[in-house]
Amino acid sequence: MSEKIYLASPHMSNEGYEKEYVKEAFDTNWIAPLGKNVNEFENELAAKVGSKSAAALVSGTAAIHMALKAAGVGEGDIVFCQSLTFSATANPIIYQNAIPVFIDSNYETWNMDPEALEEAFVKYPDVKAVIVVHLYGLSADMDKIVQLCKKHNVVLIEDAAESLGTTYKGKYTGSFGDYGIFSFNGNKIITTSGGGMLVSDNEERIAKVRFWATQSRDKARHYQHSEIGFNYRMSNIVAGIGRGQLKVLDKRVAKKKYIFEYYKRELGNLEGIEFMPINEWNEPNYWLSCITINNCHSERSEESYISPLDIMEALEKDNIESRPIWKPMHLQPFFEKYDYIGGDVSEELFENGICLPSDTKMTDQDLDRIIGIIKKLWNEN
Structure with missing residues (x-):
């Protein structure tokens, strides 16, 4: 393995x-x-x-x-x-x-x-x-x-x-x-x-x-x-x-940013992939590099649509860890009885999002391995 x-x-x-x-x-x-x-x-x-x-x-x-x-x-x-x-x-x-x-x-x-x-x-x-x-x-x-x-x-x-x-x-x-x-x-x-x-x-x-x-x-x-x-x-x-x-906090932030920008450079042109928002007033620590897979922005047919689960399972087969975006609290069994104010943004981010590997010990070779698996999914679909 x-x-x-x-x-x-x-x-x-x-x-x-x-x-x-x-x-x-x-x-x-x-x-x-x-x-x-x-x-x-x-x-x-x-x-x-x-x-x-x-x-x-x-x-x-x-x-x-x-x-x-x-x-x-x-x-x-x-x-x-x-x-x-x-x-x-x-x-x-x-x-x-x-x-x-x-x-x-x-x-x-x-x-x-x-x-x-x-x-x-x-x-x-x-x-x-x-x-x-x-x-x-x-x-x-x-x-x-x-x-x-x-x-x-x-x-x-x-x-x-x-x-x-x-x-x-x-x-x-x-x-x-x-x-x-x-x-x-x-x-x-x-x-x-x-x-x-x-x-x-x-x-x-x-x-x-x-x-x-x-x-x-x-x-x-x-x-x-x-x-x-x-x-x-x-x-x-x-x-x-x-x-x-x-x-070493500043070093860790710099490496997290490097990882995010590496992903964005290599995956940003794939149809349907969008990256978490970086606003001009915000300099994040890029703790996790997160993407969403947006079917509404894709010309792919329903049969060829790639879901976050497809990516997570493909990475998992190669011993690579990833995670969904947090499931909103108002959808959790314990908390669903409490009031919720707003629309469906948090729910859509949960359904369409994925956290990519963001370990600061990763090498460029590790990143290329992850990116290669994701690109292969796109090419096959």
């Missing part, structure tokens, strides 16, 4: 930065969820994205949960949430016993549609928070979304789990809202094997999150808890990996 090509897998630095920080943690015996690496990772990431403070946590999901709690979201509160996303964006709304209302995307950004968001504010004027996602490293239209949230005095949370290193009009995603979250899961552009970060300019709220995330231990000689707590703090070992990875 041919050598495996992954969609996106961990890529440690050639320089060994991660090992240095982890070794320091072992040498000083700071293994627990506190220590120099945790503190410095928070400071370094906050400085990178332009936020005043950060809390290092066990996952991006935990970061969204803490952002909602910090925003005062509780039982029965309405939270607007982008529908085209991974379930980790929406699950914490349920953790807080709040009510999600899902918002459609637009084709211009693949992210939250400001027009649908405005419609949602009319229908639900008492909404407590908005969660916008920067999908696949593509920035949402933040000027319009920030303006709407300020107009309605609603907390804005940015799910930038997939967009660390992405800028909107020169400013990093995750730093526009009241809270921003990042993920360091194994498939992200930099990884700590697992972990997340919550950032905010509200230093008092971040301090409170750190308190909640360490089981809400009051300052007392004995173990005393006046509030419910969570075991959400990142370990000093994991944070050491993160510090090392942060040093």
Whole structure:
């Protein structure tokens, strides 16, 4: 069998930065969820994205949960949430016993549609928070979304789990809202094997999150808890990996862009293929290179039409990993009972989209292997 090509897998630095920080943690015996690496990772990431403070946590999901709690979201509160996303964006709304209302995307950004968001504010004027996602490293239209949230005095949370290193009009995603979250899961552009970060300019709220995330231990000689707590703090070992990875973030973004442009150059002329939108105000991190197969733009007969599944299965036969676009939350069995505002953009992107292999360890030969399989499908059909 041919050598495996992954969609996106961990890529440690050639320089060994991660090992240095982890070794320091072992040498000083700071293994627990506190220590120099945790503190410095928070400071370094906050400085990178332009936020005043950060809390290092066990996952991006935990970061969204803490952002909602910090925003005062509780039982029965309405939270607007982008529908085209991974379930980790929406699950914490349920953790807080709040009510999600899902918002459609637009084709211009693949992210939250400001027009649908405005419609949602009319229908639900008492909404407590908005969660916008920067999908696949593509920035949402933040000027319009920030303006709407300020107009309605609603907390804005940015799910930038997939967009660390992405800028909107020169400013990093995750730093526009009241809270921003990042993920360091194994498939992200930099990884700590697992972990997340919550950032905010509200230093008092971040301090409170750190308190909640360490089981809400009051300052007392004995173990005393006046509030419910969570075991959400990142370990000093994991944070050491993160510090090392942060040093090569710009290199990873450059390689992801190279991969996207390679695909676009080689596949962009194939009938029916369209690439994810790159707007002039957005410099993505190109986390995953995504395409759509658009039957309506193709002169092919129904019999010769190539679907995303056809591509995924052809790649799979050669031991190459790919994925569909996220299935929208309003179509998920658990969430389908909740309201949805918008049209069918997110559903069409899901039905017609595919995430191509975007691993930063891929060589040109790997890319040519993938491209050759896709071109062969077109030639045979």
